[in-house]
Amino acid sequence: MIYNEQKQELGKIAADMRHMSYIPYSHYAVGAALLTKSGKIYTGCNIENAAFPVTICAERTAIFKAISEGEKDFAAIAIATEDGLGYPCGSCRQVMSEFSSNMEVMLADADGNITVETNINELLPGAFTADKLLTR
Ligand code: THU
Numbered sequence: 001m002i003y004n005e006q007k008q009e010l011g012k013i014a015a016d017m018r019h020m021s022y023i024p025y026s027h028y029a030v031g032a033a034l035l036t037k038s039g040k041i042y043t044g045c046n047i048e049n050a051a052f053p054v055t056i057c058a059e060r061t062a063i064f065k066a067i068s069e070g071e072k073d074f075a076a077i078a079i080a081t082e083d084g085l086g087y088p089c090g091s092c093r094q095v096m097s098e099f100s101s102n103m104e105v106m107l108a109d110a111d112g113n114i115t116v117e118t119n120i121n122e123l124l125p126g127a128f129t130a131d132k133l134l135t136r
Pocket of ligand 1: 045
């Protein structure tokens with residue numbers, strides 16, 4: 001559960017992060033702002049590569065930055081695209097579900113306005129999770 005002000009702040013930061021995107025191929029800018037349960041915000045943008053599959057999404061950039069700093073519990077992520085309807089791809093949903101089964105996911109538009117509020121359970125029902133492996 002996060003406050004409305006925090007949601008709006010995340011939306012604005014995600015929208016600002018679109019300016020950092022490295023997108024010479026798609027020209028599709030995505031920004032992300034990830035709020036940890038400890039109250040820190042990690043940012044991300046999409047980073048493309050001439051070898052297309054090497055491209056990394058904005059959401060995973062933010063999540064991997066946070067993980068590499070020792071953070072693993074996430075409260076929410078805002079994802080900003082031009083039209084505010086840039087849903088996270090399947091790989092990003094899987095990575096989100098690895099770390100936070102109940103994290104809130106917000107979409108935002110280019111001005112940072114929140115357009116959609118959902119959560120990872122709704123976006124990836126029946127996710128494949130660590131408990132399948134750790135009980136063996
Ligand atoms: N992209 C993201 O950053 N996040 C997603 O969840 C979907 C796709 C980026 C990757 C690539 O740079 C561009 O959008 C087009 O696929």
